[in-house]
Amino acid sequence: MSLILIVDDEESVLLNLVAFIEDEGYEVISASDGEQALKIIDERKPDLGIMDMRLPGMDGNELIIKAHQLHGAMKYLVHTGSADYILPPELVGIGLSEKNVFKKPVPDMAIFTQAIADLLAE
């Protein structure tokens, strides 16, 4: 069973995503900031992370770069509230593209499960 990490500082987002993705049959673990997330990544090596960008402390971009150093095989979905979010070159450098980016609010969470399935199948 694949392990999915969800990082968001907004409790209602975490609650719903965790519930929905669990219901899809994945093992889900959550963190509400970057530090906590890195610790989990180091310990549990999740297969995929759904990362909020605006986090207290380190932001989502930095988190992904550091996570990639810890665990190179991990896949990512960028989950951002900024309408004008642009993927930074560092993330493009480790293989992320527009298809990895989802802008809030995602109207239907089934979109995530589809994207997770696609990424893990790569």
Add this chain to the structure above:
Amino acid sequence: MTVRLFRMLLLLSALLAGMPGYAEQAEPLVVAVHKHFPPHYILDETRVPDGFAIEVLEEIADRSGMRLVYRVYDDWAGMQEALRHGEVDLIPNMGITPQRKAFAAFTDPVETFAIGLFVRETNQDIHGLPDLAGIRAAGLERNVGLRLLKAAGNIEVITYDTQEHALFELLAGDVEAFAYPIPVAWKSARSAGVEDLIKQVGPPLKEIKRAIAVRKGDQVLLERLNASVGQFVGTPEYARIYSRWFGAPEPYWTVRRVMLVGGGGSALLLILIVIAMAYWRYRTTVVLYHDLKDSVEERDRAQQALERLNAELESRVDQRTGELQKEIRERKETEERLRKSEQSLEKAQQIAGLGNWEWDIPSGELSWSNEIYNIFGLDADQFFPEYDSFLACIHPEDRDRVKEAVDRALHQHQPYLVEHRLLRPDGEVRYVQEQGEVTRDRYDTPLRMIGIVHDITDRKRMESTMVQTEKMMSVGGLAAGMAHELNNPLGGILHGLQNMRRRLSPELEKNLEIAGGLGLDLERVERYLEQRGILGFLDGIEDAGERASAIVRNMLQFSRKSEIEMEKTDLAQLMEQTLELAAVDYDLKKRFDFRKIEVVRELEPGVPAVSCVASEIQQVLLNLLRNAAHAFSQAPDELQTTPRIVIRLARESDRVVIEVEDNGPGMDDKTRKRVFEPFFTTRPPGEGTGLGLCVSYFIICDEHGGEMRVESAPGQGSRFIIGLPLV
């Protein structure tokens, strides 16, 4: 040096036949003559020298067997110079003076005359030279008369170049006296027919003798000439020549002579007298004949002199007329310059929208420049500006403020500077700024006020547009920030709903598993939820959440710079596509069938493509069409006309202007002013977000650097005007 007129005239004098000794002379004598010194020297019509001096000389030369050649000079100085240098042999009839004796030798006198003082016949004040102190008197250049006047020392001497001129000025009153050789002066006066208008006063100023001058030392020539001078002078022939050139001589028979002769009493004397009488009769007849001939000639000369005088008068009149014409011309030029300057001032005022006024406070008279009438929307022919009629033009709400400003300027020495509105007769409101200054008398009483009126309506509108834009931008920024913050809670609501629905569903394995563990029948739970309307509530929450999220999406557009590159877009084509889209628009159909609307296209051909984001401009156009359609659905039945939308596209210098105009019910002032504000809507709650025009405004003004405004009035329809820059 005097310019000499070199004109050689050859005149062969007749040689006396059979007089040996005279024939020996081969070379002709060169005679210097003045070109115009009447009656001594004149040039006849063929420019041959003539005159008293010439005729006398020729008689003398004739008697001496001499041949003569004439050389004509401009003036006496030239003649004397020529004699001195041996260029000529003699000068006939030159006045004998000690100075001239220094370089010339003179024959016996050929003519004796006196210089007299002439005044107007009517003059009773001047009786001689002593009466001329401080008075203007005339003389001729280089003439003895002139020297005599100057020698007096206290006379204001005016110099003329011809006798006619001097006589004319004497008669004209320009001078009071004229000193000149008596016979010549009379001759000249007679020629001009003015001898009755002048008189000679006082004793002669000086007696002068004229003689033929030869070079000093030329004794041979002098003696030869003298021999003939003695023979000729005093003969009847001489008298005839004299009378011809100086007019009638004094009668030979004076009372004194008759008395002398009568004293003899002898028969011989009587016989002699009879013979003399007979001879005299004969001479008189001859003289009369010549006189008659002379008088005809003289009349002709008088005629000529008169013509000269007339010509002079005419030339004076011409000169004065010329001066007057010049004055008139200059005045006209000045007037023309003034008119042009007034014209350009008026044009400048028109361009600036600025007029000037002047208020005469005691009389209450107020004068306006043309531009004020234009600004006030008044007809200059039908409006009489006064302080009260001026106040009446002011917007009623501003009137008191203007009055106060005027009072403060007049009575408290405060600068007159006031901004106010005008209410034009056609109902248009315009903004003006007035500025003025008060002029006072020394008791500090205001006399006049001078000032300007500046139409600042355009500036005011621009300012209000800028305020509007600024307001919109800050509202936009706020909305974008809010949208951001709202996204997460909205996500919580919508995603929470999605989870609730799924976890209540009997279709999910895990649900059944957990429900089974609790002894629940999920299908019955679902029926319960349905019967209690709980599922309906969930639908309601979802509906509300989705609407909120649509609003947030719209609000986010305020901050989002389009990621799509601008492309050159043919707006006419885009407008057509948008009209097609509007015709099939579902939302639109729900309220108003777009196909019932008459669409008029006024698209200027050849409008250049505009750099823009086509989808966004289309969104704006669609929004405007939807609003128009909505306006038609709102129109009260009695106002219902054929719904018509006019779409215009035109180029205006460096921008393209799009207009969408409807003939719907229009907007009142309040609505029109707020129409671009976010969340402002005239639709019932739930039917519109109030963001459509606001978003449109941002797309045009913020993202495309264009402008967007609306013109509308109740019952007049609405016209939205969009300007997009071409660069």
